[in-house]
Amino acid sequence: MKIKFFSIILFIAYFLSGQTKESNNTESKFNDNKFKQLYEEFSSPNNFRTASGAPGPDYYQQKVDYNMEIELNEENDILYGKSIITYHNNSPDDLEYLWVQLDQNIRKNNSPSLEKNPSSISELKQIESFVDDLLLKPFDGGFNIDYVKDSNGKNLKQVVNNTMMLVHPSSPIKSGDKYIFSIKWNYSINNHVKKRGRSGYEYFSEDGNKSYVIAQFFPRLAVYNDVEGWQNHQFWGNGEFALNFGDYKVNITVPADHILEATGELQNPKEVLTKVEFNRYKKALNTQDEPVLIVNQEEVVMKEKNISNKKKTWKFIAKNVRDFAFASSRKFIWDMMIVPINGKNIVASSLYPKEGNPLWEEYSTKVVAQTLKTFSKYTFDYPYPKAVSVHAKNQGMEYPMICWNYGRPEKDGSYSDRVKYGMISVIIHEIGHNFFPMIVNSDERQWGWMDEGIDTFLQYLTEKEFDPEYPSRRGPANRIIPYMSGNQKYIAPIMSNPENVFQLGPNAYAKPATALNILRETIMGNELFDFAFKTFSKRWMFKHPTPEDFFRTMEDASAVDLDWFWRGWFYSTDYVDIGIKNFKRFYISSEPGKKVKDIFDGYGITKNELSPLVFMVSEDEESFNPDLKDGNPIEKSLPLKKFIDENFLNEEFNKLKPSNYFYEVEFEKPGGLVMPVILELTYVDGSKKIIKYPAEIWRKNDDSFKKVLVSEKEIKNLTIDPNEETADINLSNNNWPKIELPSDFEKFKSKIKG
Amino acid sequence: MIILVKILVIVFNSLIIINSNHPYYISATQVFYSKKDNQFQCTSRFFIDDLESLYKSKSDKNQIYKFQKDKFDIFLREHLKENFVIFLDDIKQNQSFIGTEFSNDVIIIYFEYQIKSNFKKIKIKNSILMNHINDQKNIVHLKTENENQSYLLTLRKPFFSINKKLILNEN
Ligand SMILES: [Zn+2]
Numbered sequence: 001m002k003i004k005f006f007s008i009i010l011f012i013a014y015f016l017s018g019q020t021k022e023s024n025n026t027e028s029k030f031n032d033n034k035f036k037q038l039y040e041e042f043s044s045p046n047n048f049r050t051a052s053g054a055p056g057p058d059y060y061q062q063k064v065d066y067n068m069e070i071e072l073n074e075e076n077d078i079l080y081g082k083s084i085i086t087y088h089n090n091s092p093d094d095l096e097y098l099w100v101q102l103d104q105n106i107r108k109n110n111s112p113s114l115e116k117n118p119s120s121i122s123e124l125k126q127i128e129s130f131v132d133d134l135l136l137k138p139f140d141g142g143f144n145i146d147y148v149k150d151s152n153g154k155n156l157k158q159v160v161n162n163t164m165m166l167v168h169p170s171s172p173i174k175s176g177d178k179y180i181f182s183i184k185w186n187y188s189i190n191n192h193v194k195k196r197g198r199s200g201y202e203y204f205s206e207d208g209n210k211s212y213v214i215a216q217f218f219p220r221l222a223v224y225n226d227v228e229g230w231q232n233h234q235f236w237g238n239g240e241f242a243l244n245f246g247d248y249k250v251n252i253t254v255p256a257d258h259i260l261e262a263t264g265e266l267q268n269p270k271e272v273l274t275k276v277e278f279n280r281y282k283k284a285l286n287t288q289d290e291p292v293l294i295v296n297q298e299e300v301v302m303k304e305k306n307i308s309n310k311k312k313t314w315k316f317i318a319k320n321v322r323d324f325a326f327a328s329s330r331k332f333i334w335d336m337m338i339v340p341i342n343g344k345n346i347v348a349s350s351l352y353p354k355e356g357n358p359l360w361e362e363y364s365t366k367v368v369a370q371t372l373k374t375f376s377k378y379t380f381d382y383p384y385p386k387a388v389s390v391h392a393k394n395q396g397m398e399y400p401m402i403c404w405n406y407g408r409p410e411k412d413g414s415y416s417d418r419v420k421y422g423m424i425s426v427i428i429h430e431i432g433h434n435f436f437p438m439i440v441n442s443d444e445r446q447w448g449w450m451d452e453g454i455d456t457f458l459q460y461l462t463e464k465e466f467d468p469e470y471p472s473r474r475g476p477a478n479r480i481i482p483y484m485s486g487n488q489k490y491i492a493p494i495m496s497n498p499e500n501v502f503q504l505g506p507n508a509y510a511k512p513a514t515a516l517n518i519l520r521e522t523i524m525g526n527e528l529f530d531f532a533f534k535t536f537s538k539r540w541m542f543k544h545p546t547p548e549d550f551f552r553t554m555e556d557a558s559a560v561d562l563d564w565f566w567r568g569w570f571y572s573t574d575y576v577d578i579g580i581k582n583f584k585r586f587y588i589s590s591e592p593g594k595k596v597k598d599i600f601d602g603y604g605i606t607k608n609e610l611s612p613l614v615f616m617v618s619e620d621e622e623s624f625n626p627d628l629k630d631g632n633p634i635e636k637s638l639p640l641k642k643f644i645d646e647n648f649l650n651e652e653f654n655k656l657k658p659s660n661y662f663y664e665v666e667f668e669k670p671g672g673l674v675m676p677v678i679l680e681l682t683y684v685d686g687s688k689k690i691i692k693y694p695a696e697i698w699r700k701n702d703d704s705f706k707k708v709l710v711s712e713k714e715i716k717n718l719t720i721d722p723n724e725e726t727a728d729i730n731l732s733n734n735n736w737p738k739i740e741l742p743s744d745f746e747k748f749k750s751k752i753k754g
Numbered sequence: 755m756i757i758l759v760k761i762l763v764i765v766f767n768s769l770i771i772i773n774s775n776h777p778y779y780i781s782a783t784q785v786f787y788s789k790k791d792n793q794f795q796c797t798s799r800f801f802i803d804d805l806e807s808l809y810k811s812k813s814d815k816n817q818i819y820k821f822q823k824d825k826f827d828i829f830l831r832e833h834l835k836e837n838f839v840i841f842l843d844d845i846k847q848n849q850s851f852i853g854t855e856f857s858n859d860v861i862i863i864y865f866e867y868q869i870k871s872n873f874k875k876i877k878i879k880n881s882i883l884m885n886h887i888n889d890q891k892n893i894v895h896l897k898t899e900n901e902n903q904s905y906l907l908t909l910r911k912p913f914f915s916i917n918k919k920l921i922l923n924e925n
Contacts, residue, residue: 198755240755397755416821418802418856452755473858745786745795748864752853 034674035699038563041571042548048226053552054539061544063088064221064246071253072212072328077189077201081218084182086246087173091224095173099224099232100165103216104187106235107141107197112162113236114138116499132194139190143219146184156181163235165219183219198397198404204331204353207304211329211353213392213404216241220323223443227546233445239498240444240451243322245542250318254328256310257303259295261334261351261388262326263400264318272312284336285347291335291365297354303330318400320383320542322441325399327351327390335361339369342381346372352391359409359423364389367424367466371431374462378530379435379537387434389427396426398433405430421471428462429455440540447547448498449570453512460513473510477522477727480506480514484575485729494570495547514727515569522676522725523695524560532557564674564695574672576726579733580718581704582666586616587628588636593617612639616662633660659710665718665736666706671729674698680722683713690722779804779890783838783880786897794840794847794867800882802861805830808886827854834865837882842873878905879913 045051047058065086072079089095106113148156150170157168173179192200192213199215223231223242231242254260260272269281277294284292307330318324329351336349350364368389372382384401392404407423409415435458437444437451444451460475473479483491483506492501494512501507520529536545536553547570555562568574592600592607592615600606607613614637617624628636635641644653667677677693697705709715720734728734732741742750783798809829810819831851840847852864876896883890892907896916905914 410819410821412820414820418859471858743786743795744862745797745864745866748855748862749852749866752864 033699034567034702035561035564035696036567038551038567038571041567042551045552046226049546049549051552052556053536053549053554055543058092059543060090060092060226062090062221062224062244064244066218066246066248066250066324068218068248068250068324069253070217070250072214072255074210074255077210078186079189079214079217080186082182082184083218084180085221087179087181087221089173089175089177089179091226092175094175095169095224098167098169098173098179099222099230100167100183100219101222101232101235101241102143102145102160102163102165102219103235103241105142105160105163106237107139107190109138109140111142112234116236139188139195141188141190143185143187145219146186148183149181151180151182161234164222164232185219187217189214192395193393196394198395199325202393204355207331209304209307209329209331211327211331211392213325213327213390213395213397215323215325215397215399218324223544225544227544228443228446231443231445235445236499238504239446239448241323242443242445243441245320245322245441248316248318248321248324250316250324250326251313252316252326252328253311253313255308255330256312257306257308257330258312258328259330259332259334259351260314260326260328261349261390261402262314262316263321263324263402264316265385267315267317268313272314281336284349285338285345287337288340289337291337291348291350291361293361294334294336295332297333297357297361300331300333300354321400322438323399325402327388327392327402327404329353333357333361335365337365337369339372341372341376344381346382346384347386348372348388349386350389350391356391356408358413359407359415359420360391363420363424364391364405364427367427368431370466371428371462374465375432375435375458378458378461379440379534380541382434383439383541384434387431389431396430398430398438400434400438403427403430403433417471424466425459425463425473428466429459432459432462435537439542440537441542441544443544443546444498446497447495448501448504448508449494449512450545450547450550452508453494454516456509456513457516460517474513475517477514477518478724480510480727481729483511484573484727488573491573493573512570515565518726519554519562519565522678523562523565524558528558528560529554568673572672576673576675576728577669577671577730577733578675578677578720578726578728579668579670579730580665580720580736581668581733582664583718583736584618584620584664586618586662586664587624588633588640588662589615589617589625589628590637590639591615591625593621594623595621612643614640618664634658657712659712661709661711661714663709663711663715664706665709666704667720668704668733669698669702670733674702675726678721678723678726680719681709681711681715682717682719683711684716685713687713779883779887780893781880781882781890782893782895784895784897785840785878789871789899792869792871794869796838796863796865796867798834798838798863798865798882799860800863801859802856803859804883804887804890805861808833808883811886823854830854830863833882834863837880837884838865839879840867841875841877841879842869843875844877874918875915876918877913877915880907881909881912884909884912 047056049059050056067084068081070079070081087098105111145158148158148167150156154170156170159166167181169179169181189212190197190200191203193202199213199217201210201212203210221244223244225231233239248264250262250264252260252262270278273281280292280294284294331353332351333354334349334351336347338345339348348365348368350360350368352360352364368387372387376382386401388402390402390404392406393408394406395404396406397404405423405426407419407426409419432455433451436442436454442450456474460472463470463472483503490502492507494507496507498504498508520526532554535557536550539553540549551562551566596615617628634644674695676695677697679691679693681689681691693707718736721728781798781800783796786795788795806821809826812829813819834851835849838849847867847869850866852866854861854863878894878896880892880894882892888909890909892912894905894907896903896905907913
């Protein structure tokens, strides 16, 4: 008979657990659990890419070497070039044709990219934009291809499709073979300030000079790999670049009074620098901590007035880079120093017109040094010999070893904090791009977030190392709330092509950076995250990872199941909103409360017929006996008292510090994202305790769950996510008892009025 | 690359403005009707550089421009008074300027109106920046405890009017 009573108790307990009202749901469903593994989203692992997220035994990548002669004609703003290209076919496939990227063609006046967005007449327009947009024909740039020839000088058949050129080699390029061919070309250089190009010149009307930041300037081989075949998705303007690693030998001829920096190591400093400059250059290569000026402002002011009509050729060699860019002007001030990274001296330098001072001489090169240090710490030792920051108006754009950055003071040299921190942030960001995507070479044309998001995340860590009080724009969880709580019509998942998202800034930069920060601080912890992240960086150094390689490695190297996190944060537009629905205190009693009594009555049994039981009743029950609140709670249940007396010695039991306070808290989740629940308890004595429930708490009920809290002290109030680390978009349900949060308006007003 | 294109995320009504390749000139103002305080509590968000460029154009050309927050605030207070106007039953209401604060690229301006409760018609004009930047679009969210309505104002029509009962669901 005992058994029967036991099962009755289980049955009653089941009824009490709140399931009573549920009708029998007969609707079938597919597995839409938020913790379902990402087998359907991920492609199957194979011999090229393993299930652990590493390059597989058959992983390959093509290598493309360039030998180029370049000449910059300053008078006509035309760039002339001749490239000899050596294509190494490391793929298992024989290639019948090659695709070559002609990025400059986006500036042809018939480029489809000019028509990629809808437009409408605005009945009122400022004169300048009216003239630019409607009266004048658009700038006509783009490549003029003089020839494409094989190594015997025979012309090769080629067809241009917008920004891609199809080249037919004389015969198919066999797997394992190399193929040498050459291209001669030129194009008109655009004013990058006018239409916000990534490359071009800025014109300074005061002295009539220009500064050139030149990139995407030569026909570049498209990537051929195991994921895309030929990655020949057209260049529309937003999706950046997918490029091959290779070795570069580049000679650039410019006016003799220009100062020039580029990807790679300068081979002939003695030929292109004056004696004084060369001595300073050598000194800089032996100086740490404080940059040495190789060309100073005074000298630049002199050069601006006396323009040279001679020419000089700067010679560079770069090994294992995915691209090449250079900057050239007689307006450039140049400073340089070395940064030791794990025993190796890296050259950090900056080029800037005098218009950038005094901001640039003070910060640029030092920020370059800080970035190399912090990024190296979290990834791998910076493998290139140098890193250069060049000042270009309105630009923030990255290339191997060199990048363009904005940040310009007023004419009198004064600048606001906004300009200063904007400049420091953009330098960290663009120098940081050396790691992602220049070395960990993801496909930017397809996945903008992979380099931008990861780079922005490390940018945040660098800013904090540069200055713990740094006013970071992106990174902290609560900064992404306005975006994630926005109108869903204008939000796209992170896993979208950069051309197709509504807001590229939050989509490819801020949200993935914040997600990684949350992963590091809240979900995985620094140690597990840092090891897994470093593993990913090292595995894919000088290779081409996909998003899956990243997702897989982070999990494989940490033993933290992250499929739910990638699914929610990267594949959906869900947001976090977790709240407290209810909080109740319970008391020990000898007598059953009303709910239990009703069930007993229904079955026609009394408590005396059952084995001894402890009853718990909540204060809000009708029949609640207030006496239960006073005295020792254990004494309130005779069977419990008896049990303890029989099984424990008195002082032994007291040493166990029995809990006297029993609570039940119910959580709700109006938001779609599952996240760990971080609960702060505040006791009546003012002390606090944090409890963290794993995200997996939501795996069987996505809407709500209850938890029991037992404590020795009375709980006064509860707060969810007290440090705002989960990007919870709605804080009004995060407290118990509920508190009215003042509006931003009220907060500001009371701050002003004191 | 760093995205320089301006994106103003407007929290109040979850309305997000999308960019194209050209910078977008936009602002958002929430006008909250606090019935218990008989106030319109206003919070405006503008891009700092847009307002700064207006300020520069109005400041002395013979002097080298220097940004000073106190002077900038005085200038804003005047510009706001002229260009953000609330009429109740066609009577212009008195505006009190509370202050400004920066949040990255955005400046937030706080101001309020003490009003009478018995009015029938609200008219709001917001022509801030419009004479300086012709493409400027100012969004106004008129908010009560349980209603939220949005209006897009441009140089062609920088104002809107509405009956009080329509936002308060009064009969
Ligand atoms: Zn970037």
